[in-house]
Amino acid sequence: EVQLVESGGGLVQPGGSLRLSCAASGFTFSSYWMHWVRQAPGKGLVWVSRIDIDGSRTTYADSVKGRFTVSRDNAKDTLFLQMNSLRDEDTAVYYCARGYTSSWPNWFDSWGQGTLVTVSS
Amino acid sequence: DIVMTQSPDSLAVSLGERATINCKSSQSVLYSSNNKNCLAWYQQKPGQPPKLLIYWASTRESGVPDRFSGSGSGTDFTLTISSLQAEDVAVYYCQQYFGTPLTFGGGTKVEIK
Numbered sequence: 001e002v003q004l005v006e007s008g009g010g011l012v013q014p015g016g017s018l019r020l021s022c023a024a025s026g027f028t029f030s031s032y033w034m035h036w037v038r039q040a041p042g043k044g045l046v047w048v049s050r051i052d053i054d055g056s057r058t059t060y061a062d063s064v065k066g067r068f069t070v071s072r073d074n075a076k077d078t079l080f081l082q083m084n085s086l087r088d089e090d091t092a093v094y095y096c097a098r099g100y101t102s103s104w105p106n107w108f109d110s111w112g113q114g115t116l117v118t119v120s121s
Numbered sequence: 122d123i124v125m126t127q128s129p130d131s132l133a134v135s136l137g138e139r140a141t142i143n144c145k146s147s148q149s150v151l152y153s154s155n156n157k158n159c160l161a162w163y164q165q166k167p168g169q170p171p172k173l174l175i176y177w178a179s180t181r182e183s184g185v186p187d188r189f190s191g192s193g194s195g196t197d198f199t200l201t202i203s204s205l206q207a208e209d210v211a212v213y214y215c216q217q218y219f220g221t222p223l224t225f226g227g228g229t230k231v232e233i234k
Contacts, residue, residue, distance in 0.1 A: 035223075045163075045171065045214055047223040061222050095170055105152060107161040107218045109182070111170035 002026045002110040004096050009115030016086050016119070022079040022096030022112055030054070030074040033099030033106050036081050038092035039114070048094070049081065053102050064090075086119045093117075123147050123217050127226035133234040140202040142229045144215035149195045152219060159219035162191055162200045165228075166211045174213075175200065207233065 008020040036048040049060045049070040058070050069082040079096050093116050097108035124147040134140045150159040158178040163171040173182045175191035188203045202209055215226040
């Protein structure tokens with residue numbers, strides 16, 4: 001069974017940093033693209049970032065480009081999202097999601113339960 | 122960016138009746154390599170992560186009940202729940218994966234009348 005478990009969320013002040021992790025199990029992690037998707041309280045889904053199977057190629061939403069960095073450790077089956085210069089509008093539940101394939105096009109076939117990031121002073 | 126517009130924002134349907142959700146993309150999401158549309162549908166129940174229902178606009182994910190069906194092509198798509206069940210109460214999102222950034226519709230909340 002595919003499992004994705006996020007951690008690392010919490011309360012942080014504006015301008016601060018957080019590092020989210022997503023532990024994967026139940027599948028060959030190194031064979032799949034991975035994504036981060038966020039959802040502000042009471043709002044819709046917004047794609048944040050993706051990373052290809054070996055971490056050589058990453059893509060970001062304009063709203064986080066230059067502030068967030070996605071990475072992965074295939075030896076530890078773990079996905080990361082380093083978030084710097086956090087803003088109030090980054091407050092959201094952050095989901096890691098598995099891409100359906102290891103190439104483009106890519107949609108999301110499994111999701112974690114999410115971790116809440118709250119940016120507030 | 123490809124903008125996804127869903128309608129209605131919410132709808133209330135009686136148990137056993139049909140629910141229809143529309144999704145329109147600001148440009149075609151037809152993938153020429155396989156002549157399929159890069160459109161997925163997700164279901165999100167309260168307090169839960171989204172769940173994949175449909176991809177390639179009309180291919181049902183394994184394990185999804187056959188009362189859920191997707192249709193459409195180009196820029197106009199539809200998710201139909203043929204006979205609404207109590208467990209179908211949720212917010213439904215369409216998503217295009219034709220281009221980056223990947224974008225979602227605003228969601229449609231389905232309730233029981």
